[in-house]
Amino acid sequence: MENEWNPKIIKIKNRNVVFQYQITDWNLNLHVILGNKYNYVIDTGLGSLCAEPVLNFLKEYPNPIRVVNTHYHWDHIWGNGSFGDCSILSHTLCRYLQTVKWDSMIEKNRQFQKGDVQLNLPNLTFDGELYFPDDKIRIFHTPGHTADSISVLDEEEHVLNMSDNIGDSMEEIIPSMEVENDTFRNTIRSYMALNVDACVSGHNTIVGKEVFQTILNELDLNGK
Numbered sequence: 001m002e003n004e005w006n007p008k009i010i011k012i013k014n015r016n017v018v019f020q021y022q023i024t025d026w027n028l029n030l031h032v033i034l035g036n037k038y039n040y041v042i043d044t045g046l047g048s049l050c051a052e053p054v055l056n057f058l059k060e061y062p063n064p065i066r067v068v069n070t071h072y073h074w075d076h077i078w079g080n081g082s083f084g085d086c087s088i089l090s091h092t093l094c095r096y097l098q099t100v101k102w103d104s105m106i107e108k109n110r111q112f113q114k115g116d117v118q119l120n121l122p123n124l125t126f127d128g129e130l131y132f133p134d135d136k137i138r139i140f141h142t143p144g145h146t147a148d149s150i151s152v153l154d155e156e157e158h159v160l161n162m163s164d165n166i167g168d169s170m171e172e173i174i175p176s177m178e179v180e181n182d183t184f185r186n187t188i189r190s191y192m193a194l195n196v197d198a199c200v201s202g203h204n205t206i207v208g209k210e211v212f213q214t215i216l217n218e219l220d221l222n223g224k
């Protein structure tokens with residue numbers, strides 16, 4: 001039977017692929033980077049039905065999988081259960097927040113569950129930064145949308161996953177924030193120092209690095 005949760009598959013560069021789901025009136029992106037030693041799955045979506053097309057795609061690429069949870073929010077972690085014993089990477093705080101907020105996030109958003117939703121906590125946590133030189137993948141703390149938000153930079157193809165540090169659309173480019181405005185500003189400024197060609201996020205379209213300045217300008221305009 002046709003799975004209504006067939007994502008749109010967007011190939012950004014050779015080793016960067018985005019699986020984009022249309023959920024009622026918002027989009028949800030899962031991002032895959034095919035590394036030399038490991039394949040990286042950045043965020044796992046709303047349950048097993050979001051994870052399945054990604055796992056099927058990766059059957060063609062036999063490297064082991066590392067999962068990244070960009071932050072603790074339900075729409076980014078509910079597919080974790082489909083990744084069994086894989087390493088699941090996150091900020092230390094993200095593991096804690098998943099533990100304490102799991103039940104209430106399910107309570108409030110259960111209508112969005114797609115397939116099986118199982119708690120599968122991050123098992124490789126860090127505070128500042130992780131670097132995988134064989135794959136040229138850098139993962140680093142970028143508080144803004146949430147205090148536990150992390151970003152992923154593919155230093156080979158210059159693709160940045162900034163997760164929800166950008167709003168859901170160009171009209172709402174400032175995300176909801178769980179930290180001080182200045183903390184968010186510093187994160188956006190830190191992105192500007194990176195060599196980036198394309199930015200992937202949790203819900204927006206693929207954008208260029210000019211978006212960083214647009215976000216800072218918008219913060220100024222709003223007096224934030």
Ligand SMILES: [Zn+2]
Binds near residue numbers: 073
């Ligand atoms: Zn979020």
